[in-house]
Amino acid sequence: MEARAARALARGGGRVYRTGYGAERARAAGEALVAMGVHRILVWGMAGGLNSGLASGAVLLPAEVRDEAGTAWRMTSHFHAVLLRALSGVTRISTAPLVTTAHPVATPADKAALAHRSGAAAVDMEAAVVASIAAAAGVDCAVLRVVADTAHDTLPGVVLAARSQRFLAAEVALRLLFRPRDLGSVRRLARAAGVACETLTACAQALADTKTLQK
DSSP states (O other): OHHHHTHHHHHTTOOOOOOOSSHHHHHHHHHHHHHHTOSEEEEEEEEEEOSTTOOTTOEEOOSEEEETTOOEEEOOHHHHHHHHHHHTTTSOEEOOOEEEOSSOOOSHHHHHHHHHHHOOSEEESSHHHHHHHHHHHTOEEEEEEEEOSOTTOOOOHHHHHOOOSTTHHHHHHHHHHHOGGGHHHHHHHHHHHHHHHHHHHHHHHHHHHTTGGGO
């Protein structure tokens, strides 16, 4: 879904590189991009909200990303500023920090605890890993995430248990046969992801129209 939403970026001068979820895949992708000789990286996709004021579809362009240990990476200032200007006409944007975790943060209580510990407004599982690689290589880096599940949402167990990337929807559907009580929360998450993807698509189009990735 995130890669489909980014299609306009490719038409606007960018190259879409699909990583998959989690630190291991993010590290492999970051190292591959550096080896290709790219001069800037935009981490793109969905995130979980930690701030109760962020609804599904809220756009985050964090000035800083953090890991669970508290190490922080500042985003490249001029790249961040160019993105912020290009997207200012699309929607309201939060520049609050984002935290990267090794595992999904599933419940409102866990999200509240993470927000308190980290001071972050949203959570993902890749950005800090890529940012660390970019910083070490001297490559410009920025992060654009859109909130899917909010601070008040609980991630359904059938989604957390799924392991497939290519056939995630099919695996979740199969697991629902044995855990039908998760159907309502899966539907809510799907709607939230749909809202997030619509916003991502609008952001991609705005960046393409302004040729931001070519600047």
